[in-house]
Amino acid sequence: MVINGQKYNVNELNYTIRSATIDDGKELSDLRVEIDGETENLDREKWEGYIDIIGFQKIIETDSKNLRNLFLVAEVKDKIVGFSRCEGIYLNRFSHKVEFGVCILKEYWGYGIGKNLLKESINWADSTGIKKITLNVLETNEKAINLYKSFGFEIEGILKKDKRLGDGNYYNTIIMGRFHDL
Template sequence: MLITKQEFEVNGVTYIIRSVTANDAQALSNLRVQIDGETENMDREKGEGFIDAAGFEKLIHTDTESNRNLFLVAEVRDRVVGFSRCEGNQLKRFSHKIEFGVCVIKEYWGYGIGKNLLKESISWADSNGLKKITLQVLETNDKAIKLYQKLGFEIEGILKKDKILSDGNYYNTIIMGRFKE
């Protein structure tokens, strides 16, 4: 699915949020590896679950053609610095909901990019009759949890000792959801 491009200016940084295109595939492949190496908030370590440009091209094609998926990028001065995806399920019993995920390179944390990617995704979901958005977040990612709650998400459950981080300790994953009546 596609959205209309939006421009934002936060703390002196101007960026746009737009639908992904096939031309973004290589940048997304590189960006995903970079982000995985910058934070432990993601599911992967740097290089794990690698998706090359061809893999992203397939994903972009699928998401663009599907009315249940949305793939957005955030761009600063023609450079992709973050992205988000909403992925639906084709099974009828799950047709009312999508799962959301987002990531932004560390250099651009604090400019509202993740928040605006989520807001655009919520707007798209609401205008397309989707009732529920779900996501998973590491228990230590307090800023993200507060943002999600501010935008109407509630904690629905906890996956206990779900991830092992670099310190060797186990951490919980929080499952959150936003339901629109």
């Protein structure tokens, strides 16, 4: 689905959150590789699960047409610095929910970009009749966990020793969900 763009000014940084377009494919492909190399909070290491320009264009095209998908980008001075995605499940028994994921360039952490991508996604989900948003978060990402809790997400479960990070240790993944009118 496509939503109208929203402008934000946080800590003197102006940015826009808008739906992704086909023209964003190359920038998103490059950005995802860069972000994956900046943090261990995400599932992938740099270059793992690479999505090329055409791959991103197909995802954007699909998400723009499907009422249960939403692909948003955060843009600063015509440069995409982060993105989020809600992906719906099309089996009838799961059609009430979507899965949320987000990533932002480390340089732009602290400007409320993740918070506002989440807020826009929740507004969209609530207005389209989606009853549940789910997400996974690394147990050490306390800032994200607290943000999600502030938006009504609850811890639903823990995948124990789910990820092995660069230090060689295993860490838990926390499964969170937010319910709307259930």
